[in-house]
Amino acid sequence: MTFPDSRTGDRHHLRAGSTADGPYTLHIDPERAGWDHSALRILELPPGGGHSFATGNSEWIVLPLGGGCTVRADGETFELHGRADVFSGVTDFAYLPRDAEAEIVSAAGGRFALTGARCDRRLPARYGPASGVPVELRGAGTCSRQVNNFAAAGVFEADRLIAVEVLTPGGNWSSYPPHKHDECRPGVESELEEIYYFEIAPAHGTEGLGYQRVTPSGPGKDTDVLAEVRTGDAVVIPDGWHGPSMAAPGHDMYYLNVMAGPGAERAWLICDHPDHTWIRGTWPEQPIDPRLPLYEAPEENR
Template identity: 60%
Template sequence: MSTTSEYHLPAGTAAEGPYDLLVTPESAGWGHSGLRVLTLAPGEAHALSTGESEFLVLPLSGGCTVTVAGRAFELDGRTDVFTSATDFAYLPRASEAVVSSAHGGRFALPSARTGRSGLPARYGRKEDVPVELRGAGACSRQVNNYCLPGTFDADHLLVCEVLTPGGNWSSYPPHKHDEARTDEHGNAVESELEEIYYFEVAGDADAFGYQRVYGTEDRPIDVLAEVRSGDTVLIPHGWHGPSVAAPGYDLYYLNVMAGPGQDRAWLICDDPAHGWVRSTWEQQDVDDRLPFGGNRTR
């Protein structure tokens, strides 16, 4: 049976070089998904070679300039992850880029291994990021869909953020996407994707939440992690959820996904023991603490 310590990376335990967090396909023991978190002091710059992967530059706090292929993308960023969605930049495979910040900040660099490089570097506007309120009642959460099929083109990379008000459950019902499956008509019903959860929790150093991952009979995994700001959970396979926001502490996580399929798709399968929960949402209202940001009282 797999243990929590293999897949739960507390803040600082996967730091390397200039990165607060460095997860590569090699360090994760899989083939495709990666994530780096970079902190820049005011006036500092960082050179990034994308190599065999495509990347996003996604501000967590503060703004930056991304210079690549003779172009400069100005990312205004945001105060923190609970304030608003953010603008971002896409970097294709085999790019040489520089990320610089006049006032400093923290930046997520999600990545996916890819053998293609046909897409150009581009800027993603904050105003164009689809913000979805998903679930209802105590399962209400907000999803910022940055780089998913139908929202922003990439080769293999899928990226979104989930914000959950304190006391609510998200990533629920538990679901999985660890095998490519079709139905009896040949229609795809599940895609194979490795996934990274990177967490931040509103509040002081004592603020926390929980993440659950559990396996199927033939592929066991067992994770129940208390997560705090800067923690990461790796999900190579298995049912994942719930992500639990403790009462009093709003929970944020960045999802990074990629897999071997040629068709870029996010197709999930609910745990049949708990999928019925979705039907209860029709009789419940969405939590009125959503959406985050704006004039919301914290």
């Protein structure tokens, strides 16, 4: 990694604001991360604000975190309705191809994630409706969580980029059992660089927090993180067993996962940590947390 957070000394846990760059409150690209593919930017626009950028050698998805916007690229215009915040609903989104000029404008202002991956193919610019996002419930009991599979492999076509949203009710663990995807083993495991971007729901006038754990997965793979995460923080994971992601009681946790890698197949194939995979066997005996889903995708476009 080329950018340790000056406030933590941690090259993997990036506190809110520590990677701010121009219009972006968070800016992680392959050069800064010291890897080859995955990227994430968080763009904040004031009412009436706009931002133009070149997509370069990467494909991008514009994902509203709060507010709506108009996205223009490749002669196409997409009106994104967005949402109030990440805890209130599924959002629509726009896919932008590599080698394009893009513009994002927002009449009311808002916050927008730009999830990116260096890629080879140039696919068409497209609109992703909120109604087309599969909402999945994973785990059971205190391991229950919700996954919004807006750009999962097999759900939305991209060349390299895989991106999903995970919502974990306060007091629960997600990304559990710990798992990894840092080796290319066809049909077994994908090699994927991953970014976790966090937002934590406040409660009773207090800021929320959570925790993220990553442990080394073998020789030469030394990523080791135990981080207290708050809204706006990110954790970059080049390798290692990642999980759990722990939501403090009373504070729901949101994280955006951005992944890409060198494999010929765009797939999310993972291996559980052998010491903890047994936990999956307990889930059929437990109910899913009744607080889930926090919300479902709308039946049709708004």
